[in-house]
C-alpha cells in the first residue's frame with residue numbers, strides 16, 4: 001500500500017526522515033518484520049516495543065511508528081512520532097486491511113463465564129439459517145471447519161484485522177467473537193466495528209489483572225461503549241437482566257438494548273424450566289409470543305446461554321421459532337458439562353469451570369440427578385487471580401468429596417496454589433494433588449457405583465502449562481483411560 005495513503009489515517013504525527021513509497025506489511029512484533037515492513041512500537045505489559053527498533057531495522061523495516069522519539073535518524077527508514085502507538089495501530093491496520101469488520105456483521109460476546117459456549121451457539125444457529133460465519137475465540141479463528149490458531153482468546157489489533165480480512169475474503173458474512181476483559185483493557189479490539197455486543201455475566205475472576213470487581217466490570221463495559229453512535233448500521237446490546245452490571249452497560253451504550261433472563265423482567269424470559277437427565281425444557285416468553293424450548297444443553301447456565309443466543313438471532317432478524325427449532329439439533333459443546341460416554345457405573349462430566357460462580361453452576365446443573373455421592377475435581381491456574389482460590393474451594397465444598405488440583409501451574413509454587421484453595425474448604429472430605437493426572441485418577445479410584453464425578457478447570461483444553469512450556473494434556477483421555485483400567489474395559 002502507498003505509504004502516503006496509509007498515513008492519511010493519522011492526523012497528529014511528526015515524520016522524521018524520508019518516507020518509503022510503499023509499505024509491504026505492518027508488524028508490531030520485531031521478530032515478524034520483513035523487508036519493507038512498518039514496525040509499530042507498542043509499550044507492553046512485559047517489554048517495550050521501542051526496545052526492538054534496532055532489530056526491526058536490521059530485518060528491513062522502512063518505517064518505525066513510535067510514541068517516544070528514539071532520537072535516532074536512520075538512512076533509508078523514517079520515524080513517525082504519534083501520541084499513542086496502540087491507537088495509531090488500530091487506524092493503520094484498519095486502513096491497510098481495508099476496514100474488514102465493516103464488510104461483515106461482527107458479534108462480540110463478553111462476560112466472565114459462557115463466552116465460548118454462547119459464541120459457539122450463536123455461530124451454530126447462524127450457520128443453521130444459512131449464513132456464512134467465522135468464529136473467533138479460545139479455539140482460534142474458524143471458518144468452514146478450518147481453524148487458524150491464535151495467540152489469545154481475543155487477539156491483538158493487528159492479528160484481528162488480518163484475520164478479519166482473511167475471513168472477509170473467504171466470504172464470511174458474520175464474525176462471532178469472544179471478547180476477553182484483557183483484550184478490552186489492552187485495546188486489542190480497537191478499530192473493530194461491532195454490530196452486536198452480548199453480555200453473559202460478571203463474577204469474580206482475573207483480579208490479579210483488574211485489581212477490583214469495579215474495574216473488571218468497567219473494563220467489560222468498554223465493549224458496549226464501543227458499539228458507538230453509528231445510525232447507518234443498526235447496533236444492539238444483548239444483556240442479561242439478572243446480572244446487575246447490565247443496568248450499567250445499558251446506561252453507557254448508545255445501542256438498542258434487548259434483554260434476556262430467568263428471574264427479572266426480560267424481553268426473552270425462560271419460565272417453567274425443567275432440568276431433565278438428558279435435556280432441558282422451558283417456556284420462552286418473547287416479544288413474538290411464547291415458545292416451547294427443548295435443548296440437549298444441560299443446567300441453568302445453559303438456559304442463560306440459550307437465551308443469549310436466541311436474543312442475538314432475533315436482533316439479526318431470525319424468527320424465534322426458527323432459532324428454537326434449530327436448537328433441538330445442537331449438541332453440548334466439548335468440555336462444557338460434557339458427559340463422558342462410557343459404560344461404567346458412574347456418571348462423569350468434564351467442565352471448564354475455573355471461577356467460583358462457574359463451579360457453583362456446574363454443581364447446580366447436576367442437582368436434579370439421582371446419585372450416590374458427588375466427587376468434584378477443582379483446579380485453578382498459577383500466576384493468576386489468587387483471591388478467587390478459596391472462593392472456588394468454598395463453592396466446591398457443596399460436593400461430598402473434593403479433590404483440589406492445578407490447571408496450569410505456570411511459574412508458581414504448586415503447593416502455594418493448593419494452600420490458597422484449601423483455605424476455603426468447608427468440610428474435611430478433600431484431598432490435594434498438584435499433579436492433575438494423578439488427581440483425576442485418584443478421583444476415579446475412590447469413586448463408587450452411583451457416584452457423579454465432575455472434573456473441572458480445563459474442559460477440552462489439550463495442554464498444560466508448566467513454567468512457559470506447553471505440554472499435551474487431555475482430561476478426557478486421562479479419565480477415560482483410568483475408568484477403563486478400573487473397570488477392565490478393553491481399550
Ligand SMILES: CC(=O)N[C@H]1[C@@H](OP(=O)(O)OP(=O)(O)OC[C@H]2O[C@@H](n3ccc(=O)[nH]c3=O)[C@H](O)[C@@H]2O)O[C@H](CO)[C@@H](O)[C@@H]1O[C@H](C)C(=O)N[C@@H](C)C(=O)N[C@H](CCC(=O)O)C(=O)O
Nearest residue numbers: 028029030042044045046047049052152153154156180182
Ligand atoms: C498480560 C497480558 O495480557 N499480556 C498480553 C500482552 O503482552 P505484553 O503486553 O506482555 O506484550 P510484550 O511481550 O510486553 O510486548 C510488547 C510489544 O513488544 C513487541 N515485541 C516483544 C518482544 C520482541 O522480541 N519484539 C517485539 O517487538 C510485542 O510484539 C508487543 O507489540 O499483549 C500480547 C499481544 O496482544 C498478548 O499476547 C499478551 O497475552 C499474554 C500472552 C496472556 O497470556 N494473556 C492472558 C492473560 C489473556 O489475555 N487472556 C485472555 C483470556 C482471559 C479469559 O477470559 O480467560 C485472552 O484474551 O487471551
